[in-house]
Amino acid sequence: MTLICSVCGGTSFTFEPVLWDELVNAWGLTEDERGYVDRQQGECCTDCGSNLRSIALAEAIRQELGMDEWLSPGLNHRRYRKTRVLELNEAGMLSPLLAKMPGRVFGHYPEVDMQAMPYPSDTFDLVVHSDTLEHVPDPVQALKECRRVLKPGGACCFTVPIVIGRLSRRRDGMPASFHGESDTQSDDWRVQTEYGADAWCQALEAGFESVQLNAVAFPAAVAILARA
Numbered sequence: 001m002t003l004i005c006s007v008c009g010g011t012s013f014t015f016e017p018v019l020w021d022e023l024v025n026a027w028g029l030t031e032d033e034r035g036y037v038d039r040q041q042g043e044c045c046t047d048c049g050s051n052l053r054s055i056a057l058a059e060a061i062r063q064e065l066g067m068d069e070w071l072s073p074g075l076n077h078r079r080y081r082k083t084r085v086l087e088l089n090e091a092g093m094l095s096p097l098l099a100k101m102p103g104r105v106f107g108h109y110p111e112v113d114m115q116a117m118p119y120p121s122d123t124f125d126l127v128v129h130s131d132t133l134e135h136v137p138d139p140v141q142a143l144k145e146c147r148r149v150l151k152p153g154g155a156c157c158f159t160v161p162i163v164i165g166r167l168s169r170r171r172d173g174m175p176a177s178f179h180g181e182s183d184t185q186s187d188d189w190r191v192q193t194e195y196g197a198d199a200w201c202q203a204l205e206a207g208f209e210s211v212q213l214n215a216v217a218f219p220a221a222v223a224i225l226a227r228a
């Protein structure tokens with residue numbers, strides 16, 4: 001199957017591995033798992049620079065908005081001018097695109113606590129976050145908050161790094177592990193949860209009505225679309 005970039009429609013990709021040995025060991029990844037997690041973060045569209053993680057997220061957003069075009073031109077359409085979007089942390093390479101939407105609110109991470117957000121209930125049509133939930137101490141509470149600030153019928157589109165051959169585990173009591181760069185030691189980027197095949201369950205636990213998984217080059221990149 002030809003891989004197409006949901007952000008711009010591009011069909012050529014470059015690949016640069018991003019994981020380092022220490023993180024791979026802490027995470028306990030096999031060579032195969034390392035390979036697809038590397039693709040998720042390091043395989044990028046030549047035309048727009050989006051990696052597979054951002055492309056999977058873009059696909060989930062297109063589905064939710066019922067968009068026929070690719071995300072980059074599509075978001076400029078006048079029918080999305082009143083769409084209220086909450087972007088938490090920078091949603092990978094989609095951030096500059098979302099920033100152009102008049103109805104977009106940006107919640108800085110970690111200044112905005114996802115577990116107790118400073119936004120009124122029933123406010124947004126869409127909540128977007130990317131590879132952030134794994135750093136939050138209580139991810140179910142964070143997803144409950146996402147649901148609370150959504151209008152009825154709204155949706156939360158997000159990604160977390162998922163190792164599909166195992167179940168999610170907490171890193172409580174395990175040596176600290178960090179994402180970002182290999183020298184990152186900030187507690188904000190400390191990994192609290194390593195997600196596995198059951199990653200979708202937390203959205204239902206948090207009260208979302210349905211969950212849809214959007215895959216790009218499975219298992220390299222999966223985005224979760226949770227509908228309120």
Ligand SMILES: [Zn+2]
Pocket residue numbers: 005006007008009010045046047048049050
């Ligand atoms: Zn692209």
